[in-house]
Amino acid sequence: MLKKSEYLKSDKILKPPLNINLPYFAYGLFKPDQLAYNKIKNLTKKYHPGKIYAEIYLKDGIVLLKPKTCKSLINGELYYFEEDMKNLAYDNIRAFEPKKFYKWQEIKVIINGNLVKANTLIGKDFKNCKLLKNPNFQSEDPFFKEALCEIESIIKEDNINQEKLEWINTRNFQHIFRLQMAYSLLWTCIKRFAFIKYPLTDDLSNQYKLIAKEPVFKENLLKTVKTERKIYSSDYLNENILNKNSPEESLNYYYTLRNYGVHRETISEDYIIIKTGLQELLKIFKEIVENSKKENINEK
Structure with missing residues (x-):
C-alpha cells in the first residue's frame, strides 16, 4: 500500500514548480466551478479571474494549454495560497495532474490590465491533439x-x-x-x-x-x-x-x-x-x- 508521503516523493508524479511563492493559474478542473477546486480551496487566501494568451487542446480527454502570442485569450483563475499552505497546495495539484501530459511553466496573467507572473501547467506533447474551438474550459464529466x-x-x-x-x-x-x-x-x-x-x-x-x-x-x-x-x-x-x-x-x-x-x-x-x-x-x-x-x- 503506497502512502501519501511515499507517493509525493515518487517519480510517478510531477515535481513542484521551481518557485512555489508564485500564484497558480488554473484553466481546467481546478477552477472554482469544478470538483477539483475542493483540493485547494481551504489553502487559498484569495483568487482573481484572469486571462492569458494561449490555445487549448484536447488529448485523450485531457485538456492541454499551449501558450502563444496570438489573439486567443483563455479565461482562468489566479490563486494566491496561504503562506504556510503553499507546499501543500502545490502538492495537491501536482499529485492530481498526470506527469505524462503536463509540465510547469511560468507565465504572465492579465489581471485588470496588469501582468502578473504565475505558475501554470502546460502540455508536454501536442501530437494527435484537437484544437478546441471554444477555448474556455467548461466541463460536465x-x-x-x-x-x-x-x-x-x-x-x-x-x-x-x-x-x-x-x-x-x-x-x-x-x-x-x-x-x-x-x-x-x-x-x-x-x-x-x-x-x-x-x-x-x-x-x-x-x-x-x-x-x-x-x-x-x-x-x-x-x-x-x-x-x-x-x-x-x-x-x-x-x-x-x-x-x-x-x-x-x-x-x-x-x-x-x-x-x-x-x-x-x-x-x-x-x-x-x-x-x-x-x-x-x-x-x-x-x-x-x-x-x-x-x-x-x-x-x-
Missing part, C-alpha cells in the same frame, strides 16, 4: 451525467420487464447480471468523483471512504434507506450492515455489494438485494454530485 443516465435507463428497463413478469422467479440470469453491470459502473463513477474532489489520503486505495463524511450522504442515507440489511463478503465472510444511522458502515455495505455472489437457489432474493442497493446508492450519489456542483458556486 460524462461519469457524473451520461453514465448515471445509462444506469437509470437500465433500472427503468428492468422495471418494465418486472411489471410484465418476464423474468421474475425464472432461471434467466440476464436481468440480474445487467443490474450488477450497472452497479459496477456506478462505483466507477463514485471512485472517479472521490479522486477528483478529495485531497490525497494516507491510504490512497480508500480515498472513496471520504464520501461517508459528506453531510449530503448522511442526510440522503436517512431519507432513502428504509430497513437495516446485512450481507457477507465473499472473501472473508465478514458481516456488512446497511445502517442508515452509520454512514461509514453503510458505505462499506454498498462497496461490498459490488462483488455480491448470485446463486441459482436464491436468485429472487439476490435480485432484490442488488436492485434495491443500486437504486438507493444511485439516488444518494446523484444528490452528492448535484450538491458538489452548487457548493463552490454559492461560496463564490
Whole structure:
C-alpha cells in the first residue's frame, strides 16, 4: 500500500514548480466551478479571474494549454495560497495532474490590465491533439451525467420487464447480471468523483471512504434507506450492515455489494438485494454530485 508521503516523493508524479511563492493559474478542473477546486480551496487566501494568451487542446480527454502570442485569450483563475499552505497546495495539484501530459511553466496573467507572473501547467506533447474551438474550459464529466443516465435507463428497463413478469422467479440470469453491470459502473463513477474532489489520503486505495463524511450522504442515507440489511463478503465472510444511522458502515455495505455472489437457489432474493442497493446508492450519489456542483458556486 503506497502512502501519501511515499507517493509525493515518487517519480510517478510531477515535481513542484521551481518557485512555489508564485500564484497558480488554473484553466481546467481546478477552477472554482469544478470538483477539483475542493483540493485547494481551504489553502487559498484569495483568487482573481484572469486571462492569458494561449490555445487549448484536447488529448485523450485531457485538456492541454499551449501558450502563444496570438489573439486567443483563455479565461482562468489566479490563486494566491496561504503562506504556510503553499507546499501543500502545490502538492495537491501536482499529485492530481498526470506527469505524462503536463509540465510547469511560468507565465504572465492579465489581471485588470496588469501582468502578473504565475505558475501554470502546460502540455508536454501536442501530437494527435484537437484544437478546441471554444477555448474556455467548461466541463460536465460524462461519469457524473451520461453514465448515471445509462444506469437509470437500465433500472427503468428492468422495471418494465418486472411489471410484465418476464423474468421474475425464472432461471434467466440476464436481468440480474445487467443490474450488477450497472452497479459496477456506478462505483466507477463514485471512485472517479472521490479522486477528483478529495485531497490525497494516507491510504490512497480508500480515498472513496471520504464520501461517508459528506453531510449530503448522511442526510440522503436517512431519507432513502428504509430497513437495516446485512450481507457477507465473499472473501472473508465478514458481516456488512446497511445502517442508515452509520454512514461509514453503510458505505462499506454498498462497496461490498459490488462483488455480491448470485446463486441459482436464491436468485429472487439476490435480485432484490442488488436492485434495491443500486437504486438507493444511485439516488444518494446523484444528490452528492448535484450538491458538489452548487457548493463552490454559492461560496463564490
